[in-house]
Amino acid sequence: MKIRPLSGIDKVVPEGTDGVTMQVGIGKAEGAPRFAMRYFVVRPGSATPKHTHWWEHEVFVAGGKGEVHHGDKAYPIAAGDMVYVEPDELHQFRNTGGEPLEFVCVVPHPE
Numbered sequence: 001m002k003i004r005p006l007s008g009i010d011k012v013v014p015e016g017t018d019g020v021t022m023q024v025g026i027g028k029a030e031g032a033p034r035f036a037m038r039y040f041v042v043r044p045g046s047a048t049p050k051h052t053h054w055w056e057h058e059v060f061v062a063g064g065k066g067e068v069h070h071g072d073k074a075y076p077i078a079a080g081d082m083v084y085v086e087p088d089e090l091h092q093f094r095n096t097g098g099e100p101l102e103f104v105c106v107v108p109h110p111e
Helices: none
Strands: 022-027 035-042 057-063 065-070 075-080 082-085 091-095 102-109
Touching: 035 057, 065 082, 091 102
Parallel strands: none
Antiparallel strands: 022 035, 035 102, 057 082, 057 102, 065 075, 065 091
16 A cells, blocks of 8 residues: 655646646556556646547546536536546546636556
8 A cells, every 4th residue: 555645746737738737646656557546736717638548537526616528518517526538538627717626537557
């Protein structure tokens, strides 16, 4: 077992973003063979890029509010919501509130 405080994990800016940070809390470096747990913070007015990938992911909204875009539709999300993104779905997370939108995202390793 491993326990890591979020405050000790390096923040990175994902490629193609402005106003978004990501921290990989659990991944291969921590010995997780199949999945990674990532923590995102999206500043007000910012968004992740619209994108697709072959893997699914599960998201828990930890704070703030925003929208998740699925194709050409947007759905409201807020703290306490859970989101399932199917493989190959065009999606994006956008902060529509005045506070940071924070979410935990669990994905398989791409290999």
